[in-house]
Each structure stands twice: as structure tokens, then as C-alpha cells.
Amino acid sequence: MxxxxxxxxxxxxxxxxxxxxxxxxxxxxxxxGDTHFPLDRALQAGISEAMSTNRTHYSLAQGEMDLRNAVSRSYKGTYLSDEIIISHGVKNGLYSYFLATERQSVCAIEPAWLGYKGLCRLAGKNYYGVNRYQNNWLESLKDSEFDILIICNPNNPDGYVYRDSELQTILEIVKDKGAELLIDEIYKFFSYDHAVDSMARFRGLKNVVLFDGFSKSHAMTGLRVGYIASKNESLCQQIIKVQQNTITCVNTISQYGLSQINELDxxxxxxxxxxxxxxxxxxxxxxxxxxxxxxxxxxxxxxxxxxxxxxxxxxxxxxxxxxxxxxxxxxxxxxxxxxxxxxxxxxxxxxxxxxxxxxxxxxxxxxxxx
The missing domain is CATH 3.90.1150.10 (Aspartate Aminotransferase, domain 1)
Structure with a gap:
């Protein structure tokens, strides 16, 4: 391997x-892609408090409840705290997902973040890319064989934001194939020309798994805190088992420090x-x-x-x-x-x-x- x-x-x-x-x-x-700003003072204070109050021991593999509640509030309750898993960054979240699922064929719409292919190979999955720069890329996607599709919106590396019509077609293709749609939203706060949240239609669907985190948005790439949101209870339980046997838990001081994220918009x-x-x-x-x-x-x-x-x-x-x-x-x-x-x-x-x-x-x- x-x-x-x-x-x-x-x-x-x-x-x-x-x-x-x-x-x-x-x-x-x-x-x-490392946000250059220093860590916000409120986050520094939260982390310092966590250290001074000895919150430096194991937490749940699913993540601290305070942070999961905060993430749930950010989605206005679309995802409950039990439907959210704190991960060691989006990269670890994706890897835990790949290890947890029995699905084997992964398609990514390219150009795509290079980590998708590497994670698939590490997890023993088959990876396939569809080139969005081709005129008939949606037809190519429809003709491809996969049971997992990954999209990043806004996209890395080209900052592309999918049109509503494209998103609707993607959703129909995924449904027709009985596939799961993985949505990487790590850049969602950096959308300059589209005021409407075009991804809202996907949230809460059982065949959709969201991946996001605080690395880019909160200028804390090195602290490695992300999360997974899914309505699929059995999938969540499998991912939690993977985390129990791999990372044990995400670092606790960062989790406690982030529990006030709703106040940092x-x-x-x-x-x-x-x-x-x-x-x-x-x-x-x-x-x-x-x-x-x-x-x-x-x-x-x-x-x-x-x-x-x-x-x-x-x-x-x-x-x-x-x-x-x-x-x-x-x-x-x-x-x-x-x-x-x-x-x-x-x-x-x-x-x-x-x-x-x-x-x-x-x-x-x-x-x-x-």
C-alpha cells in the first residue's frame, strides 16, 4: 500500500x-492554504481556560458535547448533537469515513483537493476523477460507476462555486445510483459572489455526509479540529468506532476553546x-x-x-x-x-x-x- x-x-x-x-x-x-491570521483572542482565552482548569484528559471519541451543541446551533438544529462527530480535521474525518463504510468506488469532481485520492488509496478504495473542465462533465459523471461522490464547494483548487442547476443534477445522479454524497464545506465562509447558501438543500438528507472544520475559517490549521455531520445513525456509530480505535479523541483543549464559535461570526x-x-x-x-x-x-x-x-x-x-x-x-x-x-x-x-x-x-x- x-x-x-x-x-x-x-x-x-x-x-x-x-x-x-x-x-x-x-x-x-x-x-x-493556511489562513495567515493569528488565533483570535477569544479562542486563545478559551484554550487557556481549558488548560488552567485541567481539561487536558480524554474526551469522547465522538467529541465534547459543548462543541457538538455549538455546531448543531450553527446549522440551526438541522443536525442534532448526536449526529455530529468531532474529527481531527477534515482529512481525518474523511479517512474515518472511508474506513467505516463498506462502499468501495469513490468519484471526485476534478480539479479536486489532492487529499481525496491519497485518502482513498490509504483506505483501500477505488478512486476515479471526472474533469469538470470538459463540456460534457455532467454526462461523464452520470455514466461513471461509483457509490460515493465527493464535491467541495467552494472548490479547492479553483474556487468554483456550483450553480443551482448543477447541484440539482448532481443530487439526481447520486439518488439514481444509490450513492452517498460527501460535501466538503471547509471553504463555505469564503464565498464572495454568491450570497445565497446553495448547499442548504443537501443538509439533512440521509444520503449526504457533511465535512467541515475550523482550520480555514478560524485561522487554526495547526490545532486540527473538524467535524462530520450525518443523519445516518448506523454510519455515525461506525465512524465513532473507527475513531475509538485510531485517534481516541480530538485534543480536548481545542474543543473546549471552540465551544463559543457561535459568537465568532x-x-x-x-x-x-x-x-x-x-x-x-x-x-x-x-x-x-x-x-x-x-x-x-x-x-x-x-x-x-x-x-x-x-x-x-x-x-x-x-x-x-x-x-x-x-x-x-x-x-x-x-x-x-x-x-x-x-x-x-x-x-x-x-x-x-x-x-x-x-x-x-x-x-x-x-x-x-x-
């Missing part, structure tokens, strides 16, 4: 960028507003990227060929890091057919983003001359 597992491209690039920084190179990393909205300005800055400094402006998330995913660059993404990213000290992610990590694409993360300090974009713009112009 181990020889089938690939390294995470984003983590590899981030590690290389960090090593160069340690060596004294002025690297601008626009690679990894203003903070999260501020983060989203900051990144919306960063989003506009990207196309202001590099107007050629305007057609790739994402509707959500905090990434641009752009085609080098449409910029007049003949290099593939790997060569482009290698040269960019070597000559301009800017780190981006080659698009091939996000599925088949994206070898000419590059992912740029703008969830960084604005001044750092400006510096990186000016260097990138300069390198783009040099590459056009090759």
Missing part, C-alpha cells in the same frame, strides 16, 4: 519554501473580507489572471498556456522558485489534465502578496519570451 501513496504536493512545496527561508532566502510562499467575516480584497489585488497586479478569478476559497488556478507560456506547470514552478523565490503549486496534483495549470494561494498578508505577485508578473513576462 505504501508505494501507492504520493507525497502531498502542497506540503512538499511548503517544506521546500520553509527550508529556503531558513537558509536566508527571501521566499514568498503563495502555495499552501464577526471575526470570520472579517477574514473573508480581507481575502476578498486580496483576490481583487491579484488581477489588479496581473490582469491576465482576471478570467481565473475564483468565486470562493482563496486560490487562483490558472492555465499557463492561455498566458502564452509553453512551459509545463512543474518546470514553471521550479523556475519561479529558483529565480524569483516565489512558491506556487503545479496543477497536476489536482487531477488528470491539469499539467499546464498552477495554483496560487492569496491567504497571506497583503504586503507579502504584493511582493510575490510583482515577482510572479516579472517571471511570467520572461517565460513568454522562451
Amino acid at each position: 505504501s508505494n501507492k501513496i504520493e507525497e502531498s504536493a502542497s506540503m512538499v512545496v511548503a517544506a521546500l519554501a520553509n527550508q529556503l527561508k531558513a537558509d536566508g532566502v527571501d521566499v514568498v510562499s503563495l502555495s499552501i 464577526r471575526v470570520v467575516s472579517g477574514y473573508a473580507a480581507y481575502y476578498e480584497k486580496n483576490r481583487s489585488l491579484v488581477s489588479e497586479i496581473i490582469p491576465e489572471l482576471l478570467p481565473f478569478t475564483p468565486a470562493g476559497g482563496f486560490y487562483y488556478f490558472f492555465d499557463l498556456g492561455l498566458l502564452g507560456i509553453k512551459l509545463d506547470a512543474k518546470d514553471f514552478c521550479t523556475g519561479l522558485l529558483e529565480h524569483e523565490a516565489v512558491a506556487l503549486i503545479p496543477g497536476g496534483a489536482y487531477g488528470s489534465g491539469f499539467d499546464d495549470y498552477v495554483r496560487l494561494s492569496f491567504c497571506v498578508d497583503t504586503e507579502e502578496l504584493k511582493k510575490g505577485l510583482n515577482r510572479l508578473n516579472s517571471y511570467i513576462e520572461k517565460c513568454k519570451e522562451l
Whole structure:
């Protein structure tokens, strides 16, 4: 099994960028999706209180009740606390799900977060991707054989937000196949052009499993707290058993610190507003990227060929890091057919983003001359 597992491209690039920084190179990393803000003071206070009151011991594998109640309130009771499982981030939640289910064939709509394929392989599942950039992608999805479908909305890596008509067709396809729909909502607070919550129709359906967390929205990627929400009681029980036998429980001080999440909407909205300005800055400094402006998330995913660059993404990213000290992610990590694409993360300090974009713009112009 181990020889089938690939390294995470984003983590590899981030590690290389960090090593160069340690060596004294002025690297601008626009690679990894790590919200750059410091942890909010209210969360710091909650974590400090948990530590000072000795809440550092085992908790339930399903998660602390206070946090599950808070998540339930955020969904206005659509999911009860018993229908929510706290996980060690979304990645661990997905892996626990894959280990818990007997379903075998997983389809993801690509470009897709690279973790989906890796987790499927680790869990012994069959993975298949459908390229959304093809004109007939919904027909291809309909013709595909799967009993699990994953969508991320807004999507990583391109910030795509699904249209209502597409969501309705997806729901019909999933029902016709008797499949389960996994919805990754980790970027739901970062939706810039769609005020209506288009995913509301899926919540509460028994064949839908939601995955979300606090890493991106609350600027706490390293604290690793996510959750699963499902109306399928037997599935929940199986996932809890997996967690009992793998992680035991999610770290308790973070769970206690997050029990007041319902009071932090203003903070999260501020983060989203900051990144919306960063989003506009990207196309202001590099107007050629305007057609790739994402509707959500905090990434641009752009085609080098449409910029007049003949290099593939790997060569482009290698040269960019070597000559301009800017780190981006080659698009091939996000599925088949994206070898000419590059992912740029703008969830960084604005001044750092400006510096990186000016260097990138300069390198783009040099590459056009090759």
C-alpha cells in the first residue's frame, strides 16, 4: 500500500519554501492554504481556560458535547448533537469515513483537493476523477460507476462555486445510483459572489455526509479540529468506532476553546473580507489572471498556456522558485489534465502578496519570451 501513496504536493512545496527561508532566502510562499491570521483572542482565552482548569484528559471519541451543541446551533438544529462527530480535521474525518463504510468506488469532481485520492488509496478504495473542465462533465459523471461522490464547494483548487442547476443534477445522479454524497464545506465562509447558501438543500438528507472544520475559517490549521455531520445513525456509530480505535479523541483543549464559535461570526467575516480584497489585488497586479478569478476559497488556478507560456506547470514552478523565490503549486496534483495549470494561494498578508505577485508578473513576462 505504501508505494501507492504520493507525497502531498502542497506540503512538499511548503517544506521546500520553509527550508529556503531558513537558509536566508527571501521566499514568498503563495502555495499552501493556511489562513495567515493569528488565533483570535477569544479562542486563545478559551484554550487557556481549558488548560488552567485541567481539561487536558480524554474526551469522547465522538467529541465534547459543548462543541457538538455549538455546531448543531450553527446549522440551526438541522443536525442534532448526536449526529455530529468531532474529527481531527477534515482529512481525518474523511479517512474515518472511508474506513467505516463498506462502499468501495469513490468519484471526485476534478480539479479536486489532492487529499481525496491519497485518502482513498490509504483506505483501500477505488478512486476515479471526472474533469469538470470538459463540456460534457455532467454526462461523464452520470455514466461513471461509483457509490460515493465527493464535491467541495467552494472548490479547492479553483474556487468554483456550483450553480443551482448543477447541484440539482448532481443530487439526481447520486439518488439514481444509490450513492452517498460527501460535501466538503471547509471553504463555505469564503464565498464572495454568491450570497445565497446553495448547499442548504443537501443538509439533512440521509444520503449526504457533511465535512467541515475550523482550520480555514478560524485561522487554526495547526490545532486540527473538524467535524462530520450525518443523519445516518448506523454510519455515525461506525465512524465513532473507527475513531475509538485510531485517534481516541480530538485534543480536548481545542474543543473546549471552540465551544463559543457561535459568537465568532464577526471575526470570520472579517477574514473573508480581507481575502476578498486580496483576490481583487491579484488581477489588479496581473490582469491576465482576471478570467481565473475564483468565486470562493482563496486560490487562483490558472492555465499557463492561455498566458502564452509553453512551459509545463512543474518546470514553471521550479523556475519561479529558483529565480524569483516565489512558491506556487503545479496543477497536476489536482487531477488528470491539469499539467499546464498552477495554483496560487492569496491567504497571506497583503504586503507579502504584493511582493510575490510583482515577482510572479516579472517571471511570467520572461517565460513568454522562451
